[in-house]
Amino acid sequence: MAVGAANPVAYHPVPGFQLGTASAGIKTAGRKDLVIMQAQAGSTMAGVFTANAFCAAPVHVCRQHLATDEPLVLVVNTGNANAGTGEQGMLDAKTTCAAVADLAGVPTTQVLPFSTGVIGETLPIERLLDALPQAYGNLSACGWQNAAEGILTTDTRTKGASVKVKLSSEEITISGIAKGSGMIRPNMATMLAYVATDIRLSPVLTQQLVSETSELSFNRITVDGDMSTNDSCILVATGASGVDLVAGSHDYALFRDALIALMQQLAQAIVRDGEGATKFISVAVTGGANRQECLDVAYAIAHSPLVKTAIFASDPNWGRILAAVGYAGVPDLDVDTLTIHLGNVLLVANGGRAPCYEEEAGQSVMDEKEIGINVDLKRGTCSETIWTTDLSYDYVRINADYRS
Amino acid sequence: MAVGAANPVAYHPVPGFQLGTASAGIKTAGRKDLVIMQAQAGSTMAGVFTANAFCAAPVHVCRQHLATDEPLVLVVNTGNANAGTGEQGMLDAKTTCAAVADLAGVPTTQVLPFSTGVIGETLPIERLLDALPQAYGNLSACGWQNAAEGILTTDTRTKGASVKVKLSSEEITISGIAKGSGMIRPNMATMLAYVATDIRLSPVLTQQLVSETSELSFNRITVDGDMSTNDSCILVATGASGVDLVAGSHDYALFRDALIALMQQLAQAIVRDGEGATKFISVAVTGGANRQECLDVAYAIAHSPLVKTAIFASDPNWGRILAAVGYAGVPDLDVDTLTIHLGNVLLVANGGRAPCYEEEAGQSVMDEKEIGINVDLKRGTCSETIWTTDLSYDYVRINADYRS
Numbered sequence: 001m002a003v004g005a006a007n008p009v010a011y012h013p014v015p016g017f018q019l020g021t022a023s024a025g026i027k028t029a030g031r032k033d034l035v036i037m038q039a040q041a042g043s044t045m046a047g048v049f050t051a052n053a054f055c056a057a058p059v060h061v062c063r064q065h066l067a068t069d070e071p072l073v074l075v076v077n078t079g080n081a082n083a084g085t086g087e088q089g090m091l092d093a094k095t096t097c098a099a100v101a102d103l104a105g106v107p108t109t110q111v112l113p114f115s116t117g118v119i120g121e122t123l124p125i126e127r128l129l130d131a132l133p134q135a136y137g138n139l140s141a142c143g144w145q146n147a148a149e150g151i152l153t154t155d156t157r158t159k160g161a162s163v164k165v166k167l168s169s170e171e172i173t174i175s176g177i178a179k180g181s182g183m184i185r186p187n188m189a190t191m192l193a194y195v196a197t198d199i200r201l202s203p204v205l206t207q208q209l210v211s212e213t214s215e216l217s218f219n220r221i222t223v224d225g226d227m228s229t230n231d232s233c234i235l236v237a238t239g240a241s242g243v244d245l246v247a248g249s250h251d252y253a254l255f256r257d258a259l260i261a262l263m264q265q266l267a268q269a270i271v272r273d274g275e276g277a278t279k280f281i282s283v284a285v286t287g288g289a290n291r292q293e294c295l296d297v298a299y300a301i302a303h304s305p306l307v308k309t310a311i312f313a314s315d316p317n318w319g320r321i322l323a324a325v326g327y328a329g330v331p332d333l334d335v336d337t338l339t340i341h342l343g344n345v346l347l348v349a350n351g352g353r354a355p356c357y358e359e360e361a362g363q364s365v366m367d368e369k370e371i372g373i374n375v376d377l378k379r380g381t382c383s384e385t386i387w388t389t390d391l392s393y394d395y396v397r398i399n400a401d402y403r404s
Numbered sequence: 405m406a407v408g409a410a411n412p413v414a415y416h417p418v419p420g421f422q423l424g425t426a427s428a429g430i431k432t433a434g435r436k437d438l439v440i441m442q443a444q445a446g447s448t449m450a451g452v453f454t455a456n457a458f459c460a461a462p463v464h465v466c467r468q469h470l471a472t473d474e475p476l477v478l479v480v481n482t483g484n485a486n487a488g489t490g491e492q493g494m495l496d497a498k499t500t501c502a503a504v505a506d507l508a509g510v511p512t513t514q515v516l517p518f519s520t521g522v523i524g525e526t527l528p529i530e531r532l533l534d535a536l537p538q539a540y541g542n543l544s545a546c547g548w549q550n551a552a553e554g555i556l557t558t559d560t561r562t563k564g565a566s567v568k569v570k571l572s573s574e575e576i577t578i579s580g581i582a583k584g585s586g587m588i589r590p591n592m593a594t595m596l597a598y599v600a601t602d603i604r605l606s607p608v609l610t611q612q613l614v615s616e617t618s619e620l621s622f623n624r625i626t627v628d629g630d631m632s633t634n635d636s637c638i639l640v641a642t643g644a645s646g647v648d649l650v651a652g653s654h655d656y657a658l659f660r661d662a663l664i665a666l667m668q669q670l671a672q673a674i675v676r677d678g679e680g681a682t683k684f685i686s687v688a689v690t691g692g693a694n695r696q697e698c699l700d701v702a703y704a705i706a707h708s709p710l711v712k713t714a715i716f717a718s719d720p721n722w723g724r725i726l727a728a729v730g731y732a733g734v735p736d737l738d739v740d741t742l743t744i745h746l747g748n749v750l751l752v753a754n755g756g757r758a759p760c761y762e763e764e765a766g767q768s769v770m771d772e773k774e775i776g777i778n779v780d781l782k783r784g785t786c787s788e789t790i791w792t793t794d795l796s797y798d799y800v801r802i803n804a805d806y807r808s
């Protein structure tokens with residue numbers, strides 16, 4: 001089950017960027033589970049990776065290759081995360097890169113490897129290597145939909161976004177795909193995202209943009225607070241449009257806004273696609289003295305199992321939201337001035353239930369599939385928004401039954 | 405459902421301390437829901453209270469009275485938390501104190517009020533006031549069991565502990581009761597604990613001991629990470645034994661250890677008593693550079709819904725534990741040296757699945773009702789242990805259905 005309808009994406013090809021997909025039979029025979037993406041020479045690439053200390057072998061290799069070379073080729077396998085696999089895992093990731101490098105005619109250090117799937121089992125490296133030529137042979141600028149399918153694991157649907165952006169002189173393209181099951185699954189090392197554009201960016205600016213925009217998108221979603229060992233987000237700028245982007249320019253602002261919007265679309269698609277998810281929840285905290293306290297309050301609400309089960313039950317249980325705000329750890333929080341809205345309905349004011357609040361009004365908001373919770377701390381001008389889901393029977397079922 | 409058998413407690417009376425219980429019909433007619441406890445003149449009392457910024461009216465009044473006087477009488481009602489009730493809530497808490505003060509012949513500021521139950525509804529103050537004389541009339545040194553029943557809300561059983569401690573010359577007594585449903589329920593403002601001893605303590609030492617020992621007991625349990633608006637723990641020292649306790653003495657160490665053990669017994673009883681709980685989990689983190697990082701790792705594991713659902717399913721899913729350790733935020737964590745044990749079975753070593761680990765061994769630990777997870781960070785000498793439960797279908801059912 002996923003929240004909201006699946007929107008088929010009409011992917012715009014990104015000049016200078018091709019994608020090829022194959023079935024390697026890594027976990028399930030016949031399933032698309034291997035994707036190669038290649039950017040033209042001169043492209044820039046940068047990424048952000050999981051902060052989990054137990055990061056997977058391919059994440060280590062990505063960091064090494066990005067630090068020492070200018071990678072142009074990406075290779076992704078599903079069905080196996082190559083995480084918790086020690087020395088053998090590092091060897092397998094490097095062997096994969098070397099094989100792809102041979103096909104592409106680039107140094108091994110210009111290939112970035114990604115794996116997603118079960119943790120703690122070694123890669124079936126032979127099957128993977130055997131299927132690489134097929135994936136490479138399928139490279140096409142129109143390969144986005146196949147690649148979107150090829151990176152999925154337990155996702156119930158593909159996640160993509162594509163947009164053309166009119167800058168002051170030229171129109172450029174941004175397209176992206178992501179995977180992530182919404183329920184940040186157990187051994188399913190979880191989130192991957194690949195975004196490409198035909199704008200030209202310096203390596204420094206590529207890194208800055210992917211860091212800033214993933215912070216405002218993939219780092220603003222949470223389902224259960226767990227963080228996977230393989231999470232990665234890559235931005236590729238091919239430069240094929242001939243448009244140079246200079247930090248601080250008007251075009252830069254236009255591009256950055258479009259990139260944030262596209263990344264948020266991908267991130268929200270991950271949240272919506274949980275088998276356990278029945279509601280899509282936006283938690284907005286405004287009036288904070290700084291951004292961190294806004295995030296602290298937002299995550300206290302979004303991680304509260306009590307709030308999440310209440311929303312699953314469509315229960316406008318304002319006491320649970322109030323309690324979560326109260327324990328978020330904001331210093332000197334004045335509970336008598338802050339307000340809490342559910343949708344447009346004022347729930348909490350003057351330190352307790354708002355005088356005019358009526359249960360029916362709260363109920364009508366809770367009956368929706370898309371729920372907004374808004375906290376105004378009334379002590380500053382900072383704000384933050386994050387997205388999450390409810391906590392349902394299915395969440396427990398999926399995560400309790402996963403390996404059986 | 406609760407984990408493990410209920411152990412009937414043989415309460416030792418604490419000289420100088422009496423308890424009386426009545427049925428006020430605050431929420432349910434005929435149910436014991438009102439308790440008065442009175443300590444003899446000269447007793448010392450101190451407490452620790454919820455850190456939730458939205459704390460309940462009685463918590464505010466407790467803090468005021470403890471700051472300005474030396475309270476001797478406690479009054480507890482269940483069925484209504486008097487939280488989120490604004491001005492009226494403060495008035496009701498003070499009215500309750502005044503009525504008890506009249507009965508006891510003490511100033512109002514020598515009475516501490518406590519409420520637990522539904523948030524956001526005003527106290528039915530008349531019913532409460534009407535029943536106070538009955539509760540006061542029942543005061544008895546043997547009133548522990550009735551009081552243990554009288555402070556319950558959704559708990560499935562009473563929680564108590566009682567011990568006699570042989571000091572260098574004399575034997576002294578510590579008895580205590582607690583309530584808390586394990587599943588830190590929604591609007592059920594949740595944990596209360598009252599511990600009395602006949603030792604003599606200075607007010608400063610009473611405060612120090614209740615702070616230290618509740619930190620190592622009630623602050624080491626977690627079910628879902630939510631924190632209630634009414635949590636309170638009170639220590640009463642009547643001095644009736646005539647034994648003075650001086651900080652730093654051998655007797656002090658003996659007493660403190662016994663108090664910690666008793667408080668941990670009460671705290672663990674709260675964890676065991678969740679309708680949703682099917683397992684009792686101890687998470688021990690050793691080898692930390694400091695206590696905080698031990699706690700960070702322990703809570704990352706104990707709060708991970710993925711770990712908790714795996715344990716519900718009796719699934720030795722070591723990848724989830726490894727991932728939680730990895731994202732606990734310990735700086736410069738060396739994942740290649742740390743070890744993770746499930747019971748006595750080594751799960752993780754050298755950055756991944758331990759070479760000799762066999763699933764059957766992990767399974768046999770997981771099949772038990774009481775599960776130990778042990779992480780050795782191998783970077784220092786600090787350690788911490790916390791206690792928690794699994795996450796089951798019933799957790800969602802209870803918390804989703806609670807208000808319906």
